[in-house]
Amino acid sequence: MSIGRTYAIALSGMSGTIVEIEADLANGLPGLSLIGLPDRALGEAAERVRSAVVNSGYKLAPRRLTVNLSPAALPKRGSGFDLGIALACLAAGGVLNSGSIEDVVHIGELSLDGRLRPTGGVLPAVIAARASGRTRIMVPIANAAEATLVPGMTVIPVASLREAAMAHGARAAAPTSWVELPALLSQNPIVAEEEDPLDLSDVVGNNDAIEALIVAAAGGHHLLMSGPPGAGKTMLAMRLPGILPNLSEAAALDVASIRSLVGHSLGNALPTRPPWEAPHHTTTTAAMIGGGSGMIRPGSAARASHGVLFLDEAPEFPASVLDALRQPLESGLVSIHRANAVATFPASFQLVLAANPCPCGNYGSNETDCVCPPSARRRYLARLSGPLTDRIDIQLRVRRLSLVALRLDATPRYSTGEARQRVFDARARTADRLQATPWRTNAQVSGPYLRSPENRLPSHVTASLDRALERGGLTMRGYDRVLKLAWTIADLDGTDRPGIDQVGRALYLRKGMTP
Structure with a gap:
């Protein structure tokens, strides 16, 4: 059985799900097909992977390759699965160590010449990988800095498919003529966070x-x-x-x-x-x-x-x-x-x-x-x-x-x-x-908490607020929000609880725009 297996991350908003990438090598006409609900960008990965593998100095076996993205019912979007698909295909063909890629989550988009491009969403993907129990992740070198922001993860930055394959035990292919990815980093410089000049x-x-x-x-x-x-x-x-x-x-x-x-x-x-x-x-x-x-x-x-x-x-x-x-x-x-x-x-x-x-x-x-x-x-x-x-x-x-x-x-x-x-x-x-x-x-803070017996303000303190509610000048939500403002003003004044002055100022801030 010639199957290469590794893992990637499918993002949905801020949350991510671990995706198993399986590449099966079988008899039949040479070709590479993807199954498992890929979107259009991911569906085009077959052509990117094929060109990237060849231009990195390796070859795909001249047989039929089927790549399954599991769970099959989960929609997968984007081009960040390219690296995992390419390495699973090379592992299925015996080019690299199958056991090595099974221990690593792979994220990255491939260029046709084999370079790894920066990929959006690497940070939430690394967080999702850690949440799933994984400890090692391989990312494009341009995303290495943000990937290392997540503690407890071993980050393996690579600049190309060739470098990634060699990290998993492939033989050293002939070097290519292009400059590896650090040249791309200058196109997206990292600017240090500065203090706001507005005073x-x-x-x-x-x-x-x-x-x-x-x-x-x-x-x-x-x-x-x-x-x-x-x-x-x-x-x-x-x-x-x-x-x-x-x-x-x-x-x-x-x-x-x-x-x-x-x-x-x-x-x-x-x-x-x-x-x-x-x-x-x-x-x-x-x-x-x-x-x-x-x-x-x-x-x-x-x-x-x-x-x-x-x-x-x-x-x-x-x-x-x-x-x-x-x-x-x-x-x-x-x-x-x-x-x-x-x-x-x-x-x-x-x-x-x-x-x-x-x-x-x-x-x-x-x-x-x-x-x-x-x-x-x-x-x-x-x-x-x-x-x-x-x-x-x-x-x-x-x-x-x-x-x-x-x-x-x-x-x-x-x-x-x-x-x-x-x-x-x-x-x-x-x-x-x-x-x-x-x-x-x-x-x-919730309104019921502020109106609970332990935190309720005395009736003489909230008299003006109670009258505004009774006369329809405030809704119940507005009543609670004035109480929240009163507690904030009390915290600014350094007092333990709001008094008549704090409640009055809070009511003014709430209704001050009324002509």
Whole structure:
């Protein structure tokens, strides 16, 4: 029996499944056929493998080769199976050691001349290989740095099929004339992660908005800023990632895995700073949530996970795109369903929306008259649906700074470093208080937990909040979100529990955009 057997990884979103690659050599007309639900890119692997083997100095046996990808019912997508298929075929023909390739997971796309090209999704593939109990993996040399980010795995980087075959006991074939893959690495340079040059001290005035930004960062709360053009909404939003704490190890691994899936270079270290995504208002639902034909790719919501998703001119986004964010805001996950696959990506981002108060943008401005009729204003803001805005913790009105206020402003300004330290200290208090729970920020805490007998605030503290709920000014979800804001403000103030002052400030942050 002439069968070569090795393993690869089939990715579906962030999760991966071990795939057994079997190559059987049998009598019949020479040919190479793939079975086991390959997609079109994988179905073309037969031609890539055939050319790569010949141009690497080896030969496939002149008999019929059948390659099975098991489990057969699992859809396989992409070109990362090329290396495993080629080595299984060579093992079936006796060119290399069959036992050697059975102990290694192989990932890599082959060029026709035998080089191994960089492959997207190597980091989540290595994580999946470790989860399946494997300890050794062979990857293209261009992906070696990100593969080594996963502890407990022995990574074997190779530049070509020839080098991979020799690592498994094949004889040394005649060297080829091309320069091996390190020359390709210069096309995708690794850039070190730099500190954000935007500083919070650049913002003049708008002290309420700056405080709201710090509260949002400290508690992981979503934020909606409404105001006329030039009020500083975008300027404020762009400084939110700078005051967020560094990523935890688990969050950094999620961020790195998503970047690997979209083909970004990771270098030899995990990212440390929260990501920032700001899609244009013409973006589609698939671009926002993820999708695509063939391999399901993460969208802006997944790429912003553990960071900030900023939607400027939010009412200009299609309603379907905005409403598609409602489920990720609640669950912290994006699930994309296809007829034969389900891909799940993390989506625990902070949503920041910026909106003008009306189509002309001047409603509520003291300097310029608004020309929009009331019906136009209502229609404009109604593009942000009630169920979506109800999920936004902080809803703040930002006013344009006057010349007098600009010249007379003598208030000490927070720098990004000072604000980040406040946020760090507040999050440390939150984490200490919630250490016996599954949550680490106030935005994650459930309403029933906050209203439980152990954590319920006295009635005189929540009197204003209770009245707003009774009069219909707040929904029950809004009530819980004001409580979360109050606890965040208490953590920033260094108090054990929210008082009347903290609840009042939280209610203002929640309803402050109401004219």
